[in-house]
Amino acid sequence: MPAKRKLKLVITLIGLLVLGGGWLIVSAQNHPSSQPAQQTQAKSKPKYRTLTLDELHHDPTLTYCSIIYYTVKHGKIQRWQEVSKVSLGWQIEQYPTNDGFKVLVWPDMNIKKEAKQLQPNWFALTKNDSVTYHSFIIHSFRDDMTATTNLKTIVxxxxHDHAAMKVRQMTPKMLIVKHKNSAN
Structure with missing residues (x-):
């Protein structure tokens, strides 16, 4: 075989290999099944981010939203259902106490003073993370109904409910009014 013919054959083969390799690379990049399974799975389902006690200790709004979520979904005091409408949000009045805070919960972040006629639901949050829910019993001469838990149980x-994202999404619907005087 003459040298010119061998050279043409080699150049042709190299050209075909380059074109074929280029085609394989382009088609592999555009074909979804060639992507690693982890990448497609990560895009379709975001990883669940749990709620932590540390987050609650650094974010009072998130703490209050968690406390409200817990009692609305798992609490035994029926009157707390008055604050269950997330779309209205909440106006929180926070009063310091010797051991933490007394927190009044109004069922509307835009509630006006004249609408605050009936004693609201409230909770006490102590420095050691104890939470005591209180609810005034309408048309009764008895003490408030109470229930006690703690922030760890709430978290x-x-x-467990996979509701951390839901609770985080509640925070923009909360207005906190801080009072300086103790209201025990």
């Missing part, structure tokens, strides 16, 4: 329940 565990929210994570």
């Amino acid at each position: 565990d329940q929210i994570n």
Whole structure:
């Protein structure tokens, strides 16, 4: 075989290999089944981010939203259902106490003073993370109904419900009014 003919054959083969390799690379990049399974799975389902006690200790709004979520979904005091409408949000009045805060919960972040006629639901949050829910019994001469839990139980329940994202989404619907005087 003459040298010229061998050279043409080699150049032709190299050209075909380059074109074929280029075609394989382009088609592999555009074909979804060639993507690793982890990448497609990550795009379709975001990873669940749990709620932590540390987050609550650094974000009072998130803490209050968690406390409200817990009692509305898992609490035993029926009157707390008055604050269950997330679309209205909440106006929170926070009063410092010797051991934490007394927190009044109004069922509308835009509630006006004249609408605050009936004693609201409220909770006490202590420095050691104890939460006591209180609810005034309408047309009764008895003491408030109460229920007690703690922030760890609340966080565990929210994570069990896979509701951390839901609770985080509640925070823009909360207005906190801080009072300086103790209201025990």
